[in-house]
Amino acid sequence: MAGRSSGSELHCLFTWGANSYGQLGLGHREDVLQPEGARLGQCLEGGVRSLAGGGGHSAVVTDAGEVLLCGQNNKGQLGLGHTVDALLFTPCAALRGHNVVQVAGGWDFTLILTGDGLVLACGSNAFGQLGVPHHPAGSLVPMPIKSLTEKVVEVSAGLRHALAVTEAGRVYQWGTGMAAQAKRSLQPHPVPAFLAAKQPCQVPGLENVKIRKVAAGACHSVCLSEEGVVFMWGSNKHGQLTSSEPFLCQALRIHPRLFKGAAVSAVWSGWTHVVCRTESGDVFTWGRADYGQLGRKAAVSGNGRTEARDWTDGSSTQSAACVPLRVLDLAGAAQVDAACPGAGTNTACAGMEPKLTSQHLSQLPPSKTLGLF
Numbered sequence: 452m453a454g455r456s457s458g459s460e461l462h463c464l465f466t467w468g469a470n471s472y473g474q475l476g477l478g479h480r481e482d483v484l485q486p487e488g489a490r491l492g493q494c495l496e497g498g499v500r501s502l503a504g505g506g507g508h509s510a511v512v513t514d515a516g517e518v519l520l521c522g523q524n525n526k527g528q529l530g531l532g533h534t535v536d537a538l539l540f541t542p543c544a545a546l547r548g549h550n551v552v553q554v555a556g557g558w559d560f561t562l563i564l565t566g567d568g569l570v571l572a573c574g575s576n577a578f579g580q581l582g583v584p585h586h587p588a589g590s591l592v593p594m595p596i597k598s599l600t601e602k603v604v605e606v607s608a609g610l611r612h613a614l615a616v617t618e619a620g621r622v623y624q625w626g627t628g629m630a631a632q633a634k635r636s637l638q639p640h641p642v643p644a645f646l647a648a649k650q651p652c653q654v655p656g657l658e659n660v661k662i663r664k665v666a667a668g669a670c671h672s673v674c675l676s677e678e679g680v681v682f683m684w685g686s687n688k689h690g691q692l693t694s695s696e697p698f699l700c701q702a703l704r705i706h707p708r709l710f711k712g713a714a715v716s717a718v719w720s721g722w723t724h725v726v727c728r729t730e731s732g733d734v735f736t737w738g739r740a741d742y743g744q745l746g747r748k749a750a751v752s753g754n755g756r757t758e759a760r761d762w763t764d765g766s767s768t769q770s771a772a773c774v775p776l777r778v779l780d781l782a783g784a785a786q787v788d789a790a791c792p793g794a795g796t797n798t799a800c801a802g803m804e805p806k807l808t809s810q811h812l813s814q815l816p817p818s819k820t821l822g823l824f
Contacts, residue, residue: 462498464489464511464540472507473538474522480538490539491519505556505608511540516550518543518563526559527591528574534591545592546571555667557608563593568602570615571595578611579649580626598650599623607720609667614674615651620661622674623651629670629685636698643700656702657682666720673725674702679714681705681727689723690773691738709775710735721789727775734781737773744789746778 465486466475473480476489491511503510507523519540520529527534530543550566560574560581571593572581581589582596601617608614611628630647645652657674660682664675671685671692682702683692692699693709707714713729720726724738724745736745781787 472523472536474507474509476521476540478538501553503554503556506558510554512551512554518546518551526575526589528559528561530573530593532591555606555608558610562606562608562613564606569595570599570603570606578627580611580613582625582650584649605665607665607667610669614665614667614672616662616665622654622657622662624654625651632686632698633700666718668720669722673718673720675718681715681718689739691723691725693773719787719789726787726789732783733777734784735775735777737775
């Protein structure tokens with residue numbers, strides 16, 4: 452919890468959930484059902500800039516630009532120069548001197564973004580997800596992605612692919628995690644280059660749009676334009692692309708009418724579901740729903756496809772979870788985040804109206820106490 456010492460604000464990190472690889476930073480591998488203070492040696496002076504979770508690893512970025520990681524490290528995804536799991540949050544020595552502003556965790560790799568727009572990567576590169584094709588075996592320490600010559604402002608990591616958006620609003624993708632599905636869907640036509648690229652490749656179809664945010668799911672990608680328009684491509688197995696097609700190899704523009712005509716101000720992606728917040732404060736969810744991750748009632752149809760049966764916005768039953776619908780209990784949410792890739796099935800929110808109770812964040816001041824799960 453936040454406190455004060457010698458006039459300085461102190462911030463502690465609380466973690467809970469699955470802990471098979473020590474990804475909670477508690478010094479052991481036992482699952483934790485309630486928030487516990489992570490062992491960082493002491494409370495963090497100056498606070499935490501951001502948190503990130505991967506398949507079995509976690510990262511903390513401090514306000515000073517330092518990166519601490521813990522959890523699974525079998526592919527070197529912690530960037531510590533070895534492949535031994537870390538049960539406690541450990542500073543990444545290779546990143547000293549870099550002012551890190553964001554870390555994104557994929558299944559077995561990690562992306563690091565610095566304040567000057569440089570992207571580094573470490574971990575497995577079996578699918579080209581590090582963006583450095585001259586290192587097919589991967590890397591135990593963060594390596595710069597030199598082919599990204601533009602200043603990058605945000606990165607996101609999926610199962611086996613990655614995204615970056617530049618200051619100029621261009622979107623790049625790399626990693627072949629979508630290539631197999633694309634090949635099956637497009638036969639006998641060739642797979643577009645950006646879906647099979649092992650180094651950053653500009654996503655086609657967005658040349659005349661300025662993008663400001665990207666989010667990667669397991670096998671799909673999402674981006675948000677400056678005008679508040681959402682674009683999506685990739686796997687649509689769970690209806691997460693709002694389309695009837697099983698796979699989309701081109702960026703699909705999501706019509707504003709699906710968000711009641713409001714511009715979208717933020718977008719997040721879980722493993723197989725998507726969350727958006729509009730400028731009017733409404734939160735919309737769609738995609739996979741069998742674990743309740745949409746925050747609304749759902750059922751599974753006879754053919755195994757998840758269908759949403761939603762009454763939260765006062766409407767009649769909707770036919771499929773691929774339709775974005777409002778979750779009224781989340782109206783006014785200040786921040787929303789979908790689960791880290793390791794879980795991929797839950798959603799957390801902070802800064803909601805008092806009527807919301809969240810088992811993850813209730814009783815924790817969201818401005819100063821941080822939860823990672």
